[in-house]
Amino acid sequence: MSLKSxxxxxxxxxxxxxxxxxLPLHVVEGARPGPTLGLTGVVHGNEVVPTVSTIRAILERLDPAELSGRVMAVPVCNPLGAGALSRHTPGDGANxxxxxxxxxxxxxTEPVKTVSQQIAEVLAQEVLVHLDYHIDFHSGANHAVHMIEFTEDPVSREMARAFNMPVLLRDEWRPGQMxxxxxxxxxxxxxxxxxxxGELYxxxxxxxxSGVLNVMRHLGMLPGKVEKPPRQYVVRGDGGHEQNAHILKPKEGGLIIPDPSINPKTMFDGQPxxxxxxxxxxLNMYDLSIRQMFETPFTRTILTAAVVTPSWAYPGSYAYILFDADGPEVEVWD
Ligand SMILES: [Zn+2]
Structure with missing residues (x-):
């Protein structure tokens, strides 16, 4: 199928x-007037997979004749980071x-802006300023992530709900964030x-x-019935994903081998x-000793980020982000 943008x-x-x-910009103009939805990806340069394919697939699937309003999509917000497979921008080292x-x-407010600040300025002035709704895509690099983040704003909350994923994070945006x-x-x-x-790509x-198309039906940008969400676990971030979370990091470098029962499907299913x-x-690959066990203290654990295939890790990097499914920071929406 060809792109409609x-x-x-x-x-x-x-x-x-x-x-x-x-920066690349794709625009799909609908046959009828309506709001503007922004789709952005790869603001973190190492999150190309699967974000770029996701945005491409949405642009293939959209039929301008059915669309009310328009879609503005920037599949890669940080081309320098993407080219270097780096979360941060080579040149100024910024996120x-x-x-x-x-x-x-x-x-x-420095008068001369660094390359990352110039990217941010163009995104704000050429894209963000036009948006009524915005969905920003992120992914894991060598691990998998799984959640939809939203704010206290009721419209944001209902958009998150309509994305139809089982794990949601209630958060607040911080200064400097897109x-x-x-x-x-x-x-x-x-x-x-x-x-x-790259797992379950x-x-x-x-x-x-299907999440984005359902959100668009919910917003009245596409015709058709809005699909009802599954049971959703809503964890509270309170100003950042790390708040209220239990985070497991390797104390030294080595190879993290997931337990056989923790695999890409575990994250995809999103169940505790x-x-x-x-x-x-x-695992230390030289003396072959097990240097650390990544243990969950919870009976039922919600994983929002996890190493699901064997992967190399630096000391202090993220391996697992967990929430207690039975804790006070988790709500269940049926
Ligand atoms: Zn990211």
Whole structure:
């Protein structure tokens, strides 16, 4: 199938080698008037998989004749990070999702902007300012992530609900984040953390596409019946994913081997893990000793990020992010 969008480049700045840094923009104009939905991805450069395929599949699936309003999609918000497979931007080492300028936050008021700040400025001025709704895609790099993040805003909450994934995170956006800037400019925002590590690739793409199309039906941008969400576990972030979470990190470098019962399907299913006290083990490949056990203290564990295939890890990196399915920070929506 062909893409239903018009494509153009948004110029950002000139690189040291004289080449132009630019951002890709795809726009689908609907036959009828309506709101503008933004789809963005790869603001973290190492999250190409499966985000880029997801956005492509949505642009293939949309029929302008059925669409009320328009869709603006930027599949890669940080081309420099993507080219280097790095979360942060080579050149200034910044996380683009932390350098959006906001009045009253002096940290971002240097008159000459770094490359990441210039990317953020172009995104804000050329894309975010036009949005009524915004879905920003993230994924894991060598691990899988699984949740839809939303805020206290009722529209954001209902969008998250309509994405139809089993795990949701109630959060608040912080200064410097693209999500906060988008909200400040008038959009209702959710963040889709869907898949990663190349596992269950097509399944994650399909789930995200059907999630976005359902959100669009819910918003009246597409005709058809809104599908009812499954049972959803809603964890509370309180200003960041790490709040209220139990985070397991390797104390030293090595190979993390997940328990055989923790695999890509565990994350895809999104149901609490029961009866698996050790989620994974850290192996030293030289003396072959097990240096660390990644244990959950909970009877029923909700995983929002997890190593699901054997992978190398640096000391202090993220391996597992857990919530207690029976804890006070978790709500169940039936
Ligand atoms: Zn990310």
């Amino acid at each position: 018009k494509f153009r480049w948004l110029p950002v700045t000139t690189m040291p080698d004289g080449s132009e840094l630019r 683009v999702n932390s350098v959006f300028w906001e009045p009253g936050h002096s940290r971002y 999500w906060r800037e988008s909200e400040r400019l008038g959009a209702k925002v959710i963040v889709a953390e869907c898949g990663g590590g 097509h399944e994650w793409v399909e789930r995200s596409v 893990v029961v009866g698996v006290p050790v989620l994974g083990r850290l």
